[in-house]
Amino acid sequence: MMIEPLYIDGHGPLHRVPAAPKLALLVVAGLVLFAVRDPRWLGLAAALAALLVWSTGVGAAALWRQLRGLIWVLAAIGVFTLVFQGWLAAAAVLLRIAALVGLALAVTLSTRSSALIAVCEQALRPLQRLDLLDAGKVALALALALRFVPEIWRHYQEIREAQAARGLARHPLALVVPLVVRTLKRAEQVAQAIDARS
């Protein structure tokens, strides 16, 4: 499995909207979706979200890779709500989550990660003026997370392979300990590299 960047190069209508208004609308939409309880409105929102995702020009295969992990979570929530609160509530919950995930996906598919990080940095500036945090450092932390998640996943696979090659069965502790040690060592080297360039 390969963790791929979400952004898709394209010229759809969403690509032309700057990152800040997209993120602001996403926040507002999230709040509104939680206030709405009527499944008909939620269905409309989910349909709109699907339309927006489609407008980014994402391929069906890539979309499936992004969403297949979510299906099981949705199924579990759906069944649980159906049993305890009836089908109307289950439909509302599922449509609400579908709409939210769709809208968030539409934003990430149509916005470069660097633009998203830049908006976060801008949004945190007022807190920096109050001396509560360093917006630049928060932005760097976000970038580092995006950069190194695929690498940590690769390390996990390498450790798993090395243990499989020695005939060891899958054991959580035997995987987690070397992974944490390796990640911490790596973090130290990355910190030094950042120091060297600052």
Add this chain to the structure above:
Amino acid sequence: MLIEFDQAVVATPHSQALKGVSLTLAQRRIGVVGPNGAGKSTLAKLLNGLVLPTTGRVLVDGLDTRRDLKAVRRRVGFVFQNPENQIVYPIVREDLAFGLKPLGLPAAECARRIGARLDELGVGHLADRASHTLSGGECQLVALASVLVMEPALVVFDEPTTQLDLRNRNRVARAIGALDRPAVVVSHDLDLLGDFDRVLVVVDGRIAADDAPGPALRWYREHCA
């Protein structure tokens, strides 16, 4: 570019990585060789203040690495052994921009510099690639570009070809050869240092030999093999 080591000692609680090194470095290409754990990387990291001397001083163009750390880092770029650790942003272009951020240049000038540096090293086509998808050789060249884009006066390389195949090793060697500024290169790849101006052999925290590449590398082969 003038670098002076004045009785520089680097000590940890358990051992001494460098035991009182005094040197003056002014040549354009200086190689550093030595056995594993001899103190080569420590010596290299003293040059831009990643390691500070426990006692003694290191001066870069008269600037003390302890007192004028920021100015020294501006002057001395550092390319690490594992370039993957050096590329900290998710996209290649963003990573190069990260180094330029403190300089406060206009966006257009940043973009121009980034494009020019990547093209110079023959990796212009990688500008929009995700960092974690680069191969070892591409990674090393991008790491070099990310250092050069900041226009350092001196570039320090810590084993730049150790993890590369022959073709990529040659690409990096050519890039070092073509560099328009002085370089200090720590390496186990002795062929890389053959046409350098000066080679230091570090053994057990001391400079054991300091000569032209021919005699210095001969000494190293005779005494450390």
